[in-house]
Amino acid sequence: MDGTAIIEQLMTPEGREDPYPLYREARAMGPVVPCGESLLLVTGYREVHRTLRLTGFGVPEAEQREQWDEGWSRHRSRVLLSRSMLERNAPDHGRARSLIASVFTARRVAGLEPAVTAAVHRLLDGMAEAGADGSPVDFMDAFAFRLPVGVICELLGVPEADRHRFRPYAADLTAALELITTDAELAAADEAADELSGYFAELAARRRAHPEDDLVSALVQVAADDRDRLSGQELLANLVLLLVAGFETTTNLLGNGLARLFDHPEVRTGLRAGTITAAGFTEEVLRHDSPVQLTSRTALTDGLEIGSIPTPYGTGAFLLLGAANRDPDRYPEPDRFDPTRVDSQPLSFGGGPHYCLGAQLARLESQTAVPALLDRFPGIAPAGRPVRHDRLVLRGYRTLPVTLRPA
Ligand code: HEM
Numbered sequence: 001m002d003g004t005a006i007i008e009q010l011m012t013p014e015g016r017e018d019p020y021p022l023y024r025e026a027r028a029m030g031p032v033v034p035c036g037e038s039l040l041l042v043t044g045y046r047e048v049h050r051t052l053r054l055t056g057f058g059v060p061e062a063e064q065r066e067q068w069d070e071g072w073s074r075h076r077s078r079v080l081l082s083r084s085m086l087e088r089n090a091p092d093h094g095r096a097r098s099l100i101a102s103v104f105t106a107r108r109v110a111g112l113e114p115a116v117t118a119a120v121h122r123l124l125d126g127m128a129e130a131g132a133d134g135s136p137v138d139f140m141d142a143f144a145f146r147l148p149v150g151v152i153c154e155l156l157g158v159p160e161a162d163r164h165r166f167r168p169y170a171a172d173l174t175a176a177l178e179l180i181t182t183d184a185e186l187a188a189a190d191e192a193a194d195e196l197s198g199y200f201a202e203l204a205a206r207r208r209a210h211p212e213d214d215l216v217s218a219l220v221q222v223a224a225d226d227r228d229r230l231s232g233q234e235l236l237a238n239l240v241l242l243l244v245a246g247f248e249t250t251t252n253l254l255g256n257g258l259a260r261l262f263d264h265p266e267v268r269t270g271l272r273a274g275t276i277t278a279a280g281f282t283e284e285v286l287r288h289d290s291p292v293q294l295t296s297r298t299a300l301t302d303g304l305e306i307g308s309i310p311t312p313y314g315t316g317a318f319l320l321l322g323a324a325n326r327d328p329d330r331y332p333e334p335d336r337f338d339p340t341r342v343d344s345q346p347l348s349f350g351g352g353p354h355y356c357l358g359a360q361l362a363r364l365e366s367q368t369a370v371p372a373l374l375d376r377f378p379g380i381a382p383a384g385r386p387v388r389h390d391r392l393v394l395r396g397y398r399t400l401p402v403t404l405r406p407a
């Protein structure tokens with residue numbers, strides 16, 4: 001198989017279900033594999049780590065995406081996300097990111113801890129009620145989807161009564177982040193983009209008139225006050241990004257984590273006994289089955305290379321985070337799930353200028369949820385076959401049925 005065949009295989013339903021054998025095949029060809037003239041597939045930890053940080057590489061912006069995929073800009077979902085910091089390079093990226101980071105601070109996230117703990121217990125109560133008669137409960141629906149959406153809405157200041165509307169829209173919009181999508185998925189993503197930007201436009205107007213102690217009020221304020229202001233369109237795109245980026249990814253971290261606990265009863269015992277920490281467990285779930293499997297970069301100048309392969313201007317690179325996290329040169333026995341690894345530093349949150357702004361929040365949610373879940377339901381066990389989302393970039397479960405029977 002060559003690089004192009006690996007990509008084609010990754011895009012099949014089987015490849016999406018389990019990409020790891022394909023990653024191993026790619027790595028056997030070297031840490032960087034050419035796919036035709038102008039695309040590289042990067043699986044080496046060192047090479048992915050370095051490329052994310054090199055200023056000569058940037059995210060593909062709207063103009064380039066349109067060249068790669070004609071008709072791309074007809075989709076409102078893709079255009080909306082392309083205005084967010086995730087899909088901008090310098091100088092727009094730095095301007096938006098520093099404004100948003102100035103209000104989405106470590107202190108604000110740390111202050112959310114009591115709200116996260118309360119939300120975890122409320123959701124566990126709901127699961128207990130639903131599973132009280134021994135019937136199966138879908139962990140994804142009852143817990144993993146609800147916790148991140150509740151927390152991010154709390155942070156943004158989305159009123160409780162509006163939150164239920166967000167879940168389907170946020171889920172639909174993430175299709176616009178995938179490499180391949182059906183027309184129906186893109187139509188749903190476009191509708192979600194309209195709904196979410198319409199909602200945030202109204203909320204921002206309300207908070208502009210009557211500020212509250214929330215992120216939307218703070219952002220509306222800095223976006224207008226600061227010398228390096230954000231345009232109205234950028235403000236909306238970044239508000240939608242905060243909702244979407246923080247939602248499905250964290251949902252997948254929680255679901256992938258519970259699935260690992262089912263595969264590894266000794267880990268569950270270690271967590272209960274305190275010999276394995278929730279932090280170590282969370283890092284290993286991130287490494288072993290990353291919720292984000294892939295990101296793209298493009299060479300913005302000539303004269304660069306990745307792993308000694310020259311990358312003239314415009315060369316694209318798929319950085320396979322999920323493969324780099326299992327690079328045998330970086331991690332001994334990379335396929336083994338081992339939450340006691342030291343200095344693991346998986347690449348699941350990316351790196352460099354676009355390093356995930358929500359990493360601290362995602363870790364807080366997982367580290368709060370896992371011990372509380374095991375305390376409450378020590379005998380939690382699978383109740384039927386889990387079903388994965390048929391996706392490549394965002395990796396996680398659609399359903400994960402569990403029974404809460406006592407140990
Ligand atoms: C960026 C992963 C949770 C907000 C990123 C990137 C990755 C990532 C890989 C970089 C993409 C790139 O370089 O192309 C994850 C994972 C999460 C998670 C695995 C959960 C387990 C969150 C949360 C939030 C968030 C909870 C916010 C509440 C963002 C934002 C960016 C980002 C705003 C864009 C940063 C920029 O472009 O400068 N995330 N994320 N993420 N993430 Fe996360």
